Amino acid sequence: MVRKMFGLFVDDGSLAVIILAWVFGLNFIAQILFIRQTWAAPVLFLGCVTILIENVLRTSRQPVAAVEKTKAAGVKAR
């Protein structure tokens, strides 16, 4: 049950780790560069979108994605 609850937020571990690293890394950089009032918010959004794009592209190119698809179609994988 606890594992399932954890799974609500973390499915692909790399996605969760990169998001957390981006959020807290940007906060650290924003404090140093004093960009809080102007560009920090749009940069936060662009970073999250970039992370999403990278993860989707990487997942779509993984062989396991093709294996899962063939399994679902009922075809035996070689």
Place this chain on the structure above:
Amino acid sequence: MLIEWTHIGPTVTAAFLGSLVEFVEALTIVVAVGTVRGWRSALIGTAVGVLALAVMVTVFGPALALIPITWLQLTVGVLLVLFGMRWLRKAVLRAAGVIPLRDESQTFARETASLRLDGAAHNHQWDAIAIATAFKAVVLEGLEVVFIVIAVGAVGNMLVPASAGALAAGILVVLFGLALRRPLSRVPENTLKFAVGILISAFGVFWVGEGLGFHWPGSDMSIFGLTFGFLAISLIMIPAVRPWPSEVLASAVQPQKQL
């Protein structure tokens, strides 16, 4: 009236759509349990699950008011981003055909097969397996509903509209479930998860920014911009990651092998 709707509209919509998906998933399990093991035990498990959720919300809900607002915004925002982008990522991959669509009929068939393997139901006694299965499904899916309602409603004082959205979704699913007594397999689940993933991700990014003290152009209205941004990117990604037909790949690879 228009200004009020632009404020509460995204919250109500996100809560309604997100809760709709969870209620449908819970209904699939409860219907499977009721069909195979008997409705009495299925409904007992469901009722106990709802009661457990009510107790959790009553006990832990007021604790939210004790948390400093910036911490609440940041924590809720991060959880929303993790939750929303997880759903959005999977919805994009499913829409592109990279991973198979979730099929409630298959889930129903799998659950009924599993429940039959656990032995015959005891019509005159408490069916512990049935009660436990229904209870777990209701609590787990219900926790997701509670999270969605609190996450999209608590930080912006929108708990009432968010709860109303979730309640409307619950009533709709229960009515359809009672009428059909089978899984709602025609619900476009991936489309719903796609929409909810976009909304939840937009809310999450907004609240993370607020929690970190960033300034959003247009304040609350920037949620609309974030929503459209995620939507545009996701719609572009779907055809971009769609697998090529195998014939095209085979003919592309063969000339290289000859070299």
